[in-house]
Structures are given as structure tokens and as C-alpha cells.
Amino acid sequence: MVDCCPRRKGLHGRIKRFSIKGRVYPAILPVENTKVNGKVLLGITDPELDILDSFEDDEYERSTVNISLIATYEKIQAHTYVWVNKTDPNLYGDWNFEEWRQLHMNDFLKMTAGFMEELEGPESKPRVATYESFFKEGAEEEKKPPLP
DSSP: OGGGSOEEEEEEEEEEEEEETTOSSOEEEEEEEEEEEEEEEOSOOHHHHHHHHHHHGGGEEEEEEEEEETTTOOEEEEEEEEESOTTOTTEEEEOOHHHHHHHTHHHHHHHHHHHHHHHHSTTOOOHHHHHHHHHHHHHHHHHSOOOO
16 A cells, blocks of 8 residues: 555654664654654545554554655644554654664565455454454564474
């Protein structure tokens, strides 16, 4: 779905990405005097937003925020997904995109593809359940002794 939309680099003030204990994806929360660089997806349709809402599940809420496009300095409004539990004790430090890209991106993309397949099925699971199932299976595979 992400490949279908034009993307622009954007800057959002007063938001911080946090790491979440036991998760490979970040939480974002409003924090004064901070900025986050990211990608702005343009032209997302309402049905695509519904899919994103399902993917972000109940851990996030969709919010409208002001973004500055880096190339043009144009200010636009965009949707983002903010972590619901603002006092979550599992939040810590800064989330590192480059570390995620190197260590977790491939597995995360596989999990996302699994979510999309589940979404199309008659008994789809929420994204959190898909995530936990996928990464639990991966951890169990790592614990198995190698075959002779």
C-alpha cells in the first residue's frame, strides 16, 4: 500500500519517537522542543486510512498534525498515529530508525504482509496479535538447536 502513494520528506515539531520495551516499532508522543523527520504519504484514500487504522490497532490513535515539507517549506496537515498510553512504563529513550532498518525491517515487512493476508481473510486478527504471533514464532525458531 505504501508504494502506491507519492512521498515527501517532512518535519514535525513537538513530537518524539520512543522505543518500546519488547517491540521493534516506535511510539510517538507530543513532547515540547523536539522534532521528528519522516516521510509524508500523499493522496491516501479513505479505504487506505481504514487499513492503516486497523494496522495501528488500539495502541495508537490517529491525530491530525501540522507538518513542514522539507523541500518546499510548505506547511500541510497530515495524519499520524500517536501512542495512546502516554504514561506507558515500557517507553524509553529514542527509537533509532537506522538500527530498526538494519535489524528488524525485513521481519517487520514479513509480519506486515501477514497482517494484510489476515485482513483479507474471514477471521482476521488485529495487528498486535499478528505482531506477537509473528515475533514469538521467530524467537522460538532461534531457540531450536540446529539440525544435523
